[in-house]
Amino acid sequence: MEDLVEILSRLYSFKKDTPTIWQEALVKHKVKEEEWEGVKFFRLDKPVHSLERGTILSDDGIIRGYPRIRRILNLSNGIKRNLSGTFYVEEKVDGYNVRVARLEGRVVALSRGGYVCPFTTDRLPDLIDYEPFFDENPELVLCCEVAGPESPYNTESPPYIKEDVKLFVFDIMRKGGQVLSPKERYRLAEKYSLPVVKSYGSFTPEDTEKVLEIAGEMDREGLEGMVLKPEQGGRYLKYTVPSSHINDIRATAILVKDIPCGFYLKRILMLGFALKELKVEDSTRRAHLLGEVFTSAIKEAQEIVLSGKEITERFTVRFRKKENMERFFSLFRKAPVDVKILSEELKDGYIRVTFDRIYRRSTAFTRSSLGGATFVD
Amino acid sequence: MEDLVEILSRLYSFKKDTPTIWQEALVKHKVKEEEWEGVKFFRLDKPVHSLERGTILSDDGIIRGYPRIRRILNLSNGIKRNLSGTFYVEEKVDGYNVRVARLEGRVVALSRGGYVCPFTTDRLPDLIDYEPFFDENPELVLCCEVAGPESPYNTESPPYIKEDVKLFVFDIMRKGGQVLSPKERYRLAEKYSLPVVKSYGSFTPEDTEKVLEIAGEMDREGLEGMVLKPEQGGRYLKYTVPSSHINDIRATAILVKDIPCGFYLKRILMLGFALKELKVEDSTRRAHLLGEVFTSAIKEAQEIVLSGKEITERFTVRFRKKENMERFFSLFRKAPVDVKILSEELKDGYIRVTFDRIYRRSTAFTRSSLGGATFVD
Known part of the structure; x- marks a missing residue:
């Protein structure tokens, strides 16, 4: 334990009382030791002092x-x-959040909780051409949403993604946490041809009516909603639209x-x-x-159970490497998430796996x- | 404290470890000392050993x-x-539960939590002719539901009660807790002309289809539901019907x-x-x-707030005695429930008070x- 406190204090110093803070975090199991392809690192399972849950510490830094x-x-x-x-x-894409970063030479996709996501990391070469970016900007982190009908975490998918998953950069952050301005991000995204979330442009509070119109448009298109990002930095705001609330309930009411x-x-x-605010035409x-x-979901749940089955969500996902697929399921088991693999086949160079949660x-x-x-x- | 333990041990003995159990209950503030018109008693604010919350102990017993x-x-x-x-x-009446009993010579209505309900106790002479019953059966307790458009606790009311409140006996219990069989209750109710909940008769599991029909009927009539009571004693069951679930949500969604x-x-x-089960005709x-x-309630809540008002429930209630009205509001303040009295007038010998919660x-x-x-x- 003393050793770990020393290592953590070296990796990240809170200046005041650093060893005490790490000591306490270790006692309360807020810090976990992890390993990915030989790279050892620490993952904050809960916030520690001013560091968010999901923060990663390694010899590379934070x-x-x-x-x-x-x-x-x-x-x-x-x-x-x-x-x-x-x-x-900007569009708030309905998927899952990952941070893509270089960790001791390897580029990995980190989940919100700070796990290396085996699925996203496996598929990264298909989703983004990241090497030129990280070669020149090793201290930056791409904050991305991954979404699509073949997401292993979401049964909902944006309507414009027709197959597999896509990745959308929505922020670029320094490893230490500082988020780049939208302008700087747009510049880098263009320079490195990064896939990005849709931007609807810049506005001021005087343009509120226009923003309301965009929200109405998003609702009609079945999108999730928007994130408002001040040009000069400062607090972001998110806003979701009616269709997404109903979709969220539809997707989960069977798992009630x-x-x-x-x-x-909250969604209701x-x-x-x-x-009321968007004056949605078909509000009734x-x-x-x-x-x-x-009511349909509750009826369906009863019919499933009456037919002797269990209530499940079905996913079909493709992996490049078998070892990543195995890591993915072993993380699910650790969660613990109850999963049953139904089929596994090789197709077009991918391992296609269908499983039920x-x-x-x-x-x-x-x-x-x-x-x-x-x-x- | 030692004195209280002694008094409580005398009033109710658990046989084994009685003083220890009362000692512990007092330390954990599970027992409260109460007083009603000079009668002192103890109220269990939480369950103690095998005694339910709301149990009353006095020199009269339990x-x-x-x-x-x-x-x-x-x-x-x-x-x-x-x-x-x-x-x-039997019909499950949509109101509030009181136990009517003689407590050291006075007939009082006790709330679920074991408070003397100042409103119900005040109005008892209007609701039930209880003296002949208690004169001959002082050891019995009438378990009743009180309901109606002028209930101080419920904004919903059974459709067949057009004004004020009515009381319905649904069980008769010995003070010690033993519930009389339905047949014995029906006999006593008839003998003393007690107002009772509607009984739909007796059934066996072979009559399940008939019971389903009654549930469908209750749903169409806008009733809350039913309680099933085994003739030979044993566990009661309650079942509520679709209209009541929607009514419950309608009545409260503004207070979300x-x-x-x-x-x-739970209601959804x-x-x-x-x-699904009742095959309700207009289920869509x-x-x-x-x-x-x-959605209407959320819209209404917004309109109330936009007009500068607060979200409230309005009640109009009649009392016989001013002192009971004062006791009633002082219990609300103790709860604490935020109440504002809007008007108070004498009419037909009653104090009619309108208040907002x-x-x-x-x-x-x-x-x-x-x-x-x-x-x-």
Whole structure:
């Protein structure tokens, strides 16, 4: 333990009381030792002092966690209250967040929690031509959203991605955590031909009506929403649109006992707020859909259980290397996530694997409720 | 403290380790000293050993708390799995639960938590002719539901109660906790002309189809649901119908931040189960209604806040005695429930008081969200 404190203190110093902070973090199991292809590093499983959960420490230095973006429920007042100068509007892609960075010579994709994501890291060469960028900017981190119908984590996918997954850079960060300005990012993205999230351009609070129109457009197109990014730095804001709230509920209502109830209530509330503010044309139809996605999912869950099956989500994913596929499933097992591999085949140079994620709590609840079990309120 | 342990041990002995159990309960503040019109008694604010929360101890002895009734989500399998012989089907009235009992000479209405309810106790002479019953059966407790448009606790009311409140006896219990059989209760209710919940008669598990029909009927009539009571004693079961789930959400969705999210999710689930099992004819319309009650309430909450008001529930209630009205509001303040009295007038020998129950959390959330506040997910 003393050794570890010393190593951690060398890797990252909080200046004041550094050894005490690391000592405490180790005692509380906030720091985990990890290894990826021989590279050893530390992962913060929980925030430590001012360092975010998901921060990585290695002999190479630090890779800070990606900060949480705060959400607004009213777009126009959210803009007026929180933004003053120019800001950029960018698409919030509905996928999963990874930081792509060079870690002791290897380029890896780090999950929000600071794990090396075996799937994304395996597929990186297909998704982005990163070498020229990191050769010249080894101290930078690409903050990306990965999305598509063959995502191993999401059953929802942006409508414009028709197969496999795509990667979209939405931020560039120094390893120490400082986020580059949108302008600087646009410049680098262009220079290195990086795939990026769609930008809707720059606006000021006077253009709020235009931003509302973009939100309405996103809603009609079935996108998730937007992130507003001040040109001069400062707090980002996220805003999601009605179609995405209903899609989120539709995608998860069958798993109702494996999802915290706050997830649903928050989406119902956001939907109610957005329907009013965006003056969505078919708002009555949306209200009806909200009810329908719940009741259909509960009906479907019962039918699944009645047919003797379990409540699952099905994924089909392609890997380049078998060892990464194995690492991917071993991380799931560690989570623990209940997974059943259904098929595995070689096609076009990829290993195509189909698996079910099994939801035992939702299955057990539906089965016992249907069977006449009693519950205490 | 030693004295209290002694008094409590005398009032109720658990046989083994009695003083230790009371000592511990006192240390953990599970026992509260109360007083009503000079009568002193103890109230269990939490369960103590085998005694329910809401149990009352006085020199008169014990009045046990009313046990929780377990819920089933599937009516037919619930019956088949949990009941064997004859059982009675009775209406589950949508109101609040009180135990009416004689406590050291005075007849009082006790809330679930074991408080003397100043409102119900004040109004008891209007609701039930209890003296002949208690004169002959001082050791019995009437377990009742009080409901109606002038209930001080519920904004929902059974459709057949057009004004004020009514009381319905649904169980008779010995003070020590033993619940009388339905037959014995029916006999006593008839003998003393007690107002009772509607009974749909007796059934066996072979009659499950008939019970499903009753549930469908209750749903069409806008009732809450049913309680199934085995003739030979044993565990009761409760089952609620689709209309009541939607009504519950409609009545509370405006208070969304003052209600635990599990409340809503449970009702959505029960609705989904009941719609499927009862083969409700207009089940699509019900699904739509589910969505509508949520989005309309969220819209309404925003309009209330935009007009500068607070989110409230309004009640109009009548009291016989001013002192009981004062006790009632002082209990609310103690709860603490935020209440504002709007008017008070004498009419037909009653004090008619109109008050608002104010929901500060929901108001604050709606106001700040509308104003553009940011939230961490």
